[in-house]
Amino acid sequence: MHFSIPETESRSGDSGGSAYVAYNIHVNGVLHCRVRYSQLLGLHEQLRKEYGANVLPAFPPKKLFSLTPAEVEQRREQLEKYMQAVRQDPLLGSSETFNSFLRRAQQETQQVPTEEVSLEVLLSNGQKVLVTVLTSDQTEDVLEAVAAKLDLPDDLIGYFSLFLVREKEDGAFSFVRKLQEFELPYVSVASLRSQEYKIVLRKSYWDSAYDDDVMENRVGLNLLYAQTVSDIERGWILVTKEQHRQLKSLQEKVSKKEFLRLAQTLRHYGYLRFDACVADFPEKDCPVVVSAGNSELSLQLRLPGQQLREGSFRVTRMRCWRVTSSVPLPSGGTSSPGRGRGEVRLELAFEYLMSKDRLQWVTITSPQAIMMSICLQSMVDELMVKKSGGSIRKMLRRRVGGTLRRSDSQQAVKSPPLLESPDASRESMVKLSSKLSAVSLRGIGTPSTDASASDVHGNFAFEGIGDEDL
Numbered sequence: 236m237h238f239s240i241p242e243t244e245s246r247s248g249d250s251g252g253s254a255y256v257a258y259n260i261h262v263n264g265v266l267h268c269r270v271r272y273s274q275l276l277g278l279h280e281q282l283r284k285e286y287g288a289n290v291l292p293a294f295p296p297k298k299l300f301s302l303t304p305a306e307v308e309q310r311r312e313q314l315e316k317y318m319q320a321v322r323q324d325p326l327l328g329s330s331e332t333f334n335s336f337l338r339r340a341q342q343e344t345q346q347v348p349t350e351e352v353s354l355e356v357l358l359s360n361g362q363k364v365l366v367t368v369l370t371s372d373q374t375e376d377v378l379e380a381v382a383a384k385l386d387l388p389d390d391l392i393g394y395f396s397l398f399l400v401r402e403k404e405d406g407a408f409s410f411v412r413k414l415q416e417f418e419l420p421y422v423s424v425a426s427l428r429s430q431e432y433k434i435v436l437r438k439s440y441w442d443s444a445y446d447d448d449v450m451e452n453r454v455g456l457n458l459l460y461a462q463t464v465s466d467i468e469r470g471w472i473l474v475t476k477e478q479h480r481q482l483k484s485l486q487e488k489v490s491k492k493e494f495l496r497l498a499q500t501l502r503h504y505g506y507l508r509f510d511a512c513v514a515d516f517p518e519k520d521c522p523v524v525v526s527a528g529n530s531e532l533s534l535q536l537r538l539p540g541q542q543l544r545e546g547s548f549r550v551t552r553m554r555c556w557r558v559t560s561s562v563p564l565p566s567g568g569t570s571s572p573g574r575g576r577g578e579v580r581l582e583l584a585f586e587y588l589m590s591k592d593r594l595q596w597v598t599i600t601s602p603q604a605i606m607m608s609i610c611l612q613s614m615v616d617e618l619m620v621k622k623s624g625g626s627i628r629k630m631l632r633r634r635v636g637g638t639l640r641r642s643d644s645q646q647a648v649k650s651p652p653l654l655e656s657p658d659a660s661r662e663s664m665v666k667l668s669s670k671l672s673a674v675s676l677r678g679i680g681t682p683s684t685d686a687s688a689s690d691v692h693g694n695f696a697f698e699g700i701g702d703e704d705l
Contacts, residue, residue: 256307258314260340263412263605264560264579265427268340273468277312278336278564283475285332292320303407311605323692329416337417345426347419354383356422357415357435359462364436370421374414381436387454394449396439399423399433407469408435409510413613437462441528441606441614443622462489463498468542471526473502474622503528507610511687512601516546527610532585532619548587550614550696554594556585557691558608583607588697606693615696622696654703677686 257269279294295313302310322328342349349371356364356377366380374397384391397420400417412422415433424432438449438459449455466472466638467482474482478501485494497502498684501685506528514534526533529678534546581604588594620626 256302258311260318260337262415262418264581267418268337268344270340270344272310273315274336274340274517276319278333279317279529280328281332282327285329287332290324290326291379292324293318293541317453334373335508338371338419339423341417341419341426343370345422345662347422347425352421354424354434357433358458358466359435359437361465364460368421372421374416374418374420377414377434378436383460385454386460390454391449391452391455393437393439394440394445394455398435398437400433400435403431408433409549410507412602413439415608438505438515439613441530441617442503443505443529445497446495456491456495460495463495463504466504469508471508472498472504480493501700503533506533509601509603509607512599512603514597514599516597523599525601525607525615527607530614532607547584548597550611550694552588552617552697553611553694554586554588554697555691555693556583556606556608556611581605585611612692615694619698 245340245362257271258275259266260270262318276294276297276527279291283291293313294317295310300307323331327333347370351367352370354366354368354377356366358364364381364384366377366384368377368380373381378392378395378397381387381397382389382395387395394697397414399411399414401411403409411432414423420434424434436458444515446459449459454639466485467479468472478497481497482494485497503526506526508524508526511524513523514521514525514536516523516534517536521536524535526535529551532548532550534548536544548700559582580600581602582597582598583604586594586596603609
């Protein structure tokens with residue numbers, strides 16, 4: 236998750252007193268909350284008491300006198316690095332102290348009172364699930380409420396997540412981010428002030444071996460089935476005409492498990508697909524469509540002659556990756572002091588082991604670059620859990636101080652309509668390995684210079700790569 240503080244504001248005191256500086260904290264480029272230095276210092280002190288000073292990153296020191304504009308800018312940069320470092324630390328970033336601070340700040344900034352509301356959550360097939368929650372309910376609260384409405388067992392809740400999406404004109408979903416534990420879903424959607432933004436329930440794991448756990452339960456089976464049919468309909472899962480005929484026959488027989496078993500063998504099953512964007516692979520400014528799944532990023536592109544090609548990048552061969560953002564300069568001059576007024580350009584870059592001892596940076600320019608980075612991290616996390624013999628199964632969190640309000644009515648997951656005929660223009664994929672030799676490669680070394688070390692995500696799964704993987 237990408238934290239940034241792109242700008243500050245001078246604001247009047249609460250009772251008309253002296254002015255103070257407010258820092259706008261953005262998450263994935265969207266305003267999450269507005270806080271003062273003293274509030275962040277209070278958070279730092281609380282974390283220090285709980286975890287010790289040696290665990291925490293450096294916090295910008297207090298100043299005895301008013302800050303000059305240059306010092307305000309310096310403090311902004313230091314606070315941004317601090318927030319990013321805390322979030323990326325597995326211990327600090329998952330702490331209730333850190334997450335509850337951000338939730339309170341989000342609610343106060345958006346000025347949303349705590350009250351009971353109805354919140355609409357969509358399933359992958361467009362079916363709506365209406366749950367009653369509090370505006371102050373965090374992501375896990377809402378996820379549990381949706382699971383209860385669907386009658387999904389507690390021990391399967393951890394296999395699903397809530398995603399913030401933007402509904403496009405053609406009805407397709409563009410994924411913005413996975414809702415996190417530090418935010419309030421109702422406030423996150425309401426603050427965007429647009430009917431385009433929705434919350435969608437979708438499975439949150441990548442290895443199809445975990446499907447067996449989900450398919451043991453009727454509701455889990457229906458959710459997985461509805462998502463798979465939807466992904467085939469929108470062209471995310473690649474099928475031939477013969478495979479489509481077999482799938483349609485199984486659907487007519489209502490053979491959901493057999494349908495899913497066949498779907499598991501198809502290319503891009505369980506992948507998350509992103510909007511069309513641009514990459515520097517295999518050449519500069521190449522239009523591509525990126526998909527994430529099965530421990531890889533897939534880049535589909537159409538080369539001269541209209542032949543559809545695909546390049547696959549395994550996460551185990553990514554030494555590291557980073558997300559960078561920039562605001563293009565005005566056409567006639569230098570940058571102005573005010574940031575955030577232009578369109579932000581986001582890039583995901585990863586250093587890839589093309590062959591033994593040969594690394595190359597591949598850069599994808601996309602508004603969804605942060606979401607791509609989150610997918611990479613979750614795929615690596617899942618690989619590491621599996622390697623250690625752990626399980627992704629997550630039991631329902633038991634909170635002290637009361638239980639969630641539940642509606643007595645249960646809402647069954649409806650079966651999706653029959654599959655439409657496959658798009659005749661959709662072509663089979665051809666691997667892009669022939670293009671690798673034409674790409675200039677950088678030698679093994681440290682990440683490029685335009686990002687600090689804290690911006691780079693090291694990949695622990697990379698360490699286990701062997702010659703047989705090359």
